[in-house]
Amino acid sequence: MATLGYSPSALARALATRQTHLVGVLVGDASDPYFAGILRGVEDTAREFGYLVLLCNTDRNAEVERRYLQLLRDYTVDGILFAGGCLSDPEHVKELRALVSRMREQGTALVALGRYPFPIPTVNIDNEAAVRAVMAHLIELGHRRIAFIAGRPGVTTSDDRLVGYRTALEAAGLPYDPNLVLPGDYTYAGGQRAAGLMLNCHPRPSAVLAVNDASAIGCLAALKEAGIAVPAEVSVAGINDIPVARYVEPPLTTVSVPLQDLGVTGMRVLLRVLAGESVPAEHRLPHRLIIRRSTVVFHSQPGRNV
Amino acid sequence: MATLGYSPSALARALATRQTHLVGVLVGDASDPYFAGILRGVEDTAREFGYLVLLCNTDRNAEVERRYLQLLRDYTVDGILFAGGCLSDPEHVKELRALVSRMREQGTALVALGRYPFPIPTVNIDNEAAVRAVMAHLIELGHRRIAFIAGRPGVTTSDDRLVGYRTALEAAGLPYDPNLVLPGDYTYAGGQRAAGLMLNCHPRPSAVLAVNDASAIGCLAALKEAGIAVPAEVSVAGINDIPVARYVEPPLTTVSVPLQDLGVTGMRVLLRVLAGESVPAEHRLPHRLIIRRSTVVFHSQPGRNV
DNA sequence: TTCCGCATGGAAAGCGCTTTCAACAGAAAC
């Protein structure tokens, strides 16, 4: 019968056993190297344990997220991994809470990568500390006016990192200037635009930290385009250490975030709650400051900065 | 009952209707910007039409590919999209053929992105022509010794592009020197290693074309690391135009491949065969040469080359 | 009033598996 090419229907089995061996992964955008890295980790361990992953790009859109959640519920997936920074919009959170609690009652395993407004197991890095680490580095180099390229407000990862930025400033006794936090959207192009905004700041910041590497890289390119030397005139740093970060010019100072490991651990935790084990409410993975050549000591440049 | 939070079982429905509304996507590596772009296109249109996508990373490993295929068959997915360059290993192709033909008989829709050794509908760009376009550009700039960073032999995309390289050489009356085709693996790190190999070539090539942008970017960084100016001393070009290509220094000359559109079209074709329509055996999408600053006219540099 | 047609509703069968339960056979103990 094996020679005849029989293949058992996973569907029928799932219906009978109430186990689908499917897990849904909600990401902001799978083509973002950040999520792509996480996704690899998730998929690798899912495969290792015989699970199939359903890819759900939410584009950080509340409506899309809810629809996907409902769909995943219809398919009675065994578990769901929230890999995006969650949207903190109260209305959305409320609706989500209803859906999520229903799914949990139904036995679906839920795990979040990053802070989440529901009491579900979480695996995360310490975003605030990560930002403080780069900020400390920048400040130690003598920078006093440091811009911050933000992500979208209302996304937890972005918010946490912004808090880290403010805390670091405060800890160093530096003033917080709202004009120095530039809007971004996690993309290369967003970083590029933010750089344009930064050039309008007077006095011009001597350093800029971006909420993620993509923004930093876009910023890097825009600064050079504008004839500003990096790092000689402006230091640039990012966060995440996506693969390409070390290959741009100058190689990007950043904070290494174990993307793949985040995915692996997230999936492992999911598997454990599926097995009925009790898991700690929060897993914290280490980050590490990576100093490359995009940041150097501050030299005041008469006639340039004012 | 809607207020009660009833959700129909997609599984039971699938079992009864023999339609799962699931599609499997086989990619080499979802964290590679090339596949990530394609995947976005696939996922977007899948969602638009009410399909869920099962992500399968094969790592271009025949064994993994077969296992995934079998798994997708067990789940009786409605269709499968082969998004990786296929492995041309004869043994593997043979086994694949058996599996694939069984699935087709079973009614599964099959579509390939890129050349495929089975007669299934295909959507693709003209890889050979794409390579010839960059090569023509390089040759027009006066380059005569052009290295090629390859992908893995036995992967159709890589093979096709290598053929394009040879054809272009031939068309220009330039000799083909096997020493100038450097092994790579599509990654930044692979490009970096290839650059090291290139430095051992005598006379040193004045230009290098990489099978994909990631390789080109890794090569770029390694050359600069070695103190070689790009493009002044060596011109570098890639293929695919991944998002970061324009943000590296110097911005990368490359061939724009409509990654997202490849995914969208692939999924659309899949949907059409699912609907029972007859589709053309091959869809060809346009590519476009993008000249940026990583390639310039050849200047012989006495004492450097030779 | 009778008959036909069409619409509506409810019951039953079936999708392909797991699981439970009963029946049965064989082996061991008395």
Place this chain on the structure above:
DNA sequence: GTTTCTGTTGAAAGCGCTTTCCATGCGGAA
């Protein structure tokens, strides 16, 4: 030879939906 226990096998029920089919009812035409 009978009883009990273990183990194996086969049948049946159930997972939650779709689909088919038949019965019922109604309106319009004869």
